Amino acid sequence: MELRSAQTIWETALGELQIQVSRPNYRTWLEKTIGLSCQESEFIIGVPNTFVAEYLRKNQYSIIEKTLINIMHRNIRASFKVYSGRKSQRETNTSHGEIIPATASSALRLHPSYTFASFVVGNCNRLACAASQEVAHHPGHSYNPLFIYGGVGLGKTHLLQAIGHTGLAGNCQVLYVSGEEFTNEFVTAVRDRKMADFRSRYRSTDVLLMDDIQFIGGKEQTEECFFHTFNELHNSGRQIVITCDKTPEEIPKFSARLRSRFEWGLVVDIKKPDIETRRAILKAKAERDGADINPATLDFIAEHVQENIRTLEGSLNRVVAYAKLLNTMLTPEIAAAALTDIASKAEKAVKPDRFIPSRVIEAVAHSFQLSPEDLTGRKRDRETALAREVAVYMLRKGNSFSLAEIGRELGGRNPSTVSHAYHKIEGFLESSPYLKQKLQDIHEVLSLKN
Ligand code: ADP
Ligand code: MG
Numbered sequence: 001m002e003l004r005s006a007q008t009i010w011e012t013a014l015g016e017l018q019i020q021v022s023r024p025n026y027r028t029w030l031e032k033t034i035g036l037s038c039q040e041s042e043f044i045i046g047v048p049n050t051f052v053a054e055y056l057r058k059n060q061y062s063i064i065e066k067t068l069i070n071i072m073h074r075n076i077r078a079s080f081k082v083y084s085g086r087k088s089q090r091e092t093n094t095s096h097g098e099i100i101p102a103t104a105s106s107a108l109r110l111h112p113s114y115t116f117a118s119f120v121v122g123n124c125n126r127l128a129c130a131a132s133q134e135v136a137h138h139p140g141h142s143y144n145p146l147f148i149y150g151g152v153g154l155g156k157t158h159l160l161q162a163i164g165h166t167g168l169a170g171n172c173q174v175l176y177v178s179g180e181e182f183t184n185e186f187v188t189a190v191r192d193r194k195m196a197d198f199r200s201r202y203r204s205t206d207v208l209l210m211d212d213i214q215f216i217g218g219k220e221q222t223e224e225c226f227f228h229t230f231n232e233l234h235n236s237g238r239q240i241v242i243t244c245d246k247t248p249e250e251i252p253k254f255s256a257r258l259r260s261r262f263e264w265g266l267v268v269d270i271k272k273p274d275i276e277t278r279r280a281i282l283k284a285k286a287e288r289d290g291a292d293i294n295p296a297t298l299d300f301i302a303e304h305v306q307e308n309i310r311t312l313e314g315s316l317n318r319v320v321a322y323a324k325l326l327n328t329m330l331t332p333e334i335a336a337a338a339l340t341d342i343a344s345k346a347e348k349a350v351k352p353d354r355f356i357p358s359r360v361i362e363a364v365a366h367s368f369q370l371s372p373e374d375l376t377g378r379k380r381d382r383e384t385a386l387a388r389e390v391a392v393y394m395l396r397k398g399n400s401f402s403l404a405e406i407g408r409e410l411g412g413r414n415p416s417t418v419s420h421a422y423h424k425i426e427g428f429l430e431s432s433p434y435l436k437q438k439l440q441d442i443h444e445v446l447s448l449k450n
Contacts, residue, residue, distance in 0.1 A: 007112070010035025010045065011289065013067045015317030019325065019338075020063060024444050028437040029055055031310075034111070036081060043068050043076050046083035053080035058369070083109060110168075110176060113288075114161035120284050122277025125155055128268045132159045132241070136166035139207050139239035143266035145230075146241045147248060150270030153310030156243040159270075160209045163241055167207045175205040179215030183222045190221075202229045207239045214244050217253030218431070227258050234261075273309060278302040281309055282316055291320055293330055300332035304339060315339060357395055357409040363445050364391040367438060376411035389421035390435075394442065396422045 010033070018026050029052055036046040045064070047053045056064065057080060065078045116136070121129050128150075134142045148156055160176070167174040177185075189198035202208065208229070216222050233240055244251065247269075248262040273281065279302040286293045297319070305315045315338075322338035323330045358372070365372045368387035375388050388410060395406045396418070403415035403422075410418070428435050 006035035006038040006043065008035070008289065009038060009043070009068070009071055011317065012071055012321070013064070015321035016067050016071070016325070017063070018314060018318045019321055020067070021060070022444050024437060024440040028441055029060065031314075034083065036083060038076075041075065041077055043072075043078050045078060045080050047080050048083070050082055053082060056080055110161045110164045111158075114158045115165050116162045118284070118288070119155065119158055119162055120277060120281045122273055122280065124271040124273045124277055125159075128155075128159060128270045131266055131268050132163050133166075135239055135241060136163040137170070139167060139170075139172055140237040144234060144237075144239055145262060145265045146239075147244065147262045147265065147267045148242070148270060149244045149247050149267070151245065151272070151308060153308030154270045154272065155309055156270060157211055160211055160241060160243050163207070164209055167239075172206040173204065174207045174209065175202065176209040176211065178211040179213045182210065182226065183216060183219055186222045186225050199229075203232050205233070205238065207241070208233055210240070210242045212244065213242050214246060214251055217251050223255060223258060227255070227261075230258070230261060234264075240265075272306065273312075275302055278306070278309075278312055281312060285313055285316055289320075293320070296332050297330050297335050300335045301339075304336075357401065357406075359446060360394050360442075361391050361409065363442050364394060367442050367445070376409075378411075389425050390439065390442070392418050392421040393425040394439070394446075 013035075014030060014033070017030055021030070032048045033052070033056075034046040036044040038044070045056075047056065061078065065076070068076050068078055116129070116133060119125075119129060128148050131143055131146055132148070135144075135146050148159060150156055164174045164176050185198060189195050210226075213226075216226055230240060242262065248254070248259045248267065251259070254262075279298060282298045282302055286298065293316075301312070301315050301319060305312050319330065319335045319338045323334050326334070328334060361372045361375050364387055365375050368383060368390075370384060370387055374384050375391055391410065392406055395401045395409065396403070401409070403418045407413040407415050407418045425435070429439070
């Protein structure tokens with residue numbers, strides 16, 4: 001009988017997978033997965049969308065399964081499930097492995113451990129945390145909207161979802177959505193002529209939690225729709241909490257009227273954690289995982305990993321898994337070895353190189369699950385066209401090849417088409433973290449092969 005929860009098992013597995021796969025790969029495909037449930041012979045992994053599920057199933061299945069078998073000491077099959085609870089109710093496992101129906105918070109896709117209780121407070125986030133607690137306990141009565149901004153991995157989503165958990169516990173109707181999901185839902189609602197449903201869904205909530213609103217910037221119609229949703233909720237005293245990677249003034253893509261509304265309530269930031277907070281976070285995480293790690297090792301990690309909290313947590317997982325693989329005691333030296341290993345791998349991954357065109361084309365095609373001939377041929381469907389443009393970008397970046405050369409390599413395309421494709425991807429990259437990751441991924445495959 002499995003006594004550990006699916007969540008804990010999967011976190012251990014992620015620690016090991018971080019060592020086995022490259023960093024860009026881990027970030028793109030594994031970082032946002034969670035352990036959903038664990039039965040006798042099946043382990044269900046929650047993934048953010050079907051694309052990730054598909055990718056993992058095709059490309060990383062055996063390594064995932066092997067890692068799980070190693071941890072659980074029994075034969076187990078891995079399967080993937082999209083954990084957007086709105087469409088399909090998510091399942092939660094008990095310590096005995098059976099599946100129980102989703103609770104309100106999992107139906108909302110709130111991460112079970114993103115609560116105030118597990119949020120470590122330090123100088124970098126004290127104000128943001130206090131303000132979040134205030135609005136969670138008195139929605140609509142204090143700061144409205146509450147606008148939280150800060151860099152990646154600093155705890156914005158954690159705080160936002162903590163507000164969600166508290167709101168639900170107080171019997172409020174809560175809606176958590178990312179800027180990207182809001183955009184997708186809006187587009188689908190327009191296409192399927194379901195705007196009335198969309199409106200009533202968003203305008204009937206007591207607390208609207210909008211994560212990563214920067215995604216909506218520049219998408220005029222979505223922004224307009226959000227503007228009206230905002231007004232309606234605000235006018236009727238409902239709480240709105242927004243997170244963003246920048247301050248309202250720093251996102252010029254938003255209309256002035258929306259930016260000014262963001263400043264109606266309270267704007268607070270989350271900064272990078274100082275050394276004390278980093279230590280406290282590592283200590284809390286080690287305790288939560290039941291890992292017995294000596295203070296010198298924790299200090300070593302806290303001193304050397306300063307980027308953000310997500311990286312900090314990832315580094316701890318990595319160090320623990322590294323020591324386990326080598327079957328050795330955890331010491332600062334082992335931590336140093338575990339972290340250097342990764343750092344040098346990552347460096348190699350981003351090193352600009354002049355690549356052989358056929359290899360670039362092959363790597364790009366593979367990453368889109370197409371063949372090189374698809375890219376050099378005449379197929380014009382969206383996916384193939386995008387893959388071809390990505391290949392152009394990779395060949396052109398760093399001026400490795402001329403437009404004419406690239407055109408030739410890609411089956412005789414003329415230089416102006418090539419130039420157009422290059423600029424198109426360059427533009428896309430600014431607004432699509434997904435595409436950015438994909439490119440890094442391909443780049444890394446190429447670096448490893450060279
Ligand atoms: P963001 O949304 O700002 O990119 P997240 O909220 O996703 O960052 O946080 C990244 C990771 O760091 C999460 O696993 C989160 O639980 C953890 N984390 C962030 N801030 C804290 C904190 N103050 N205390 C404990 N864990 C934290
Ligand atoms: Mg976030």
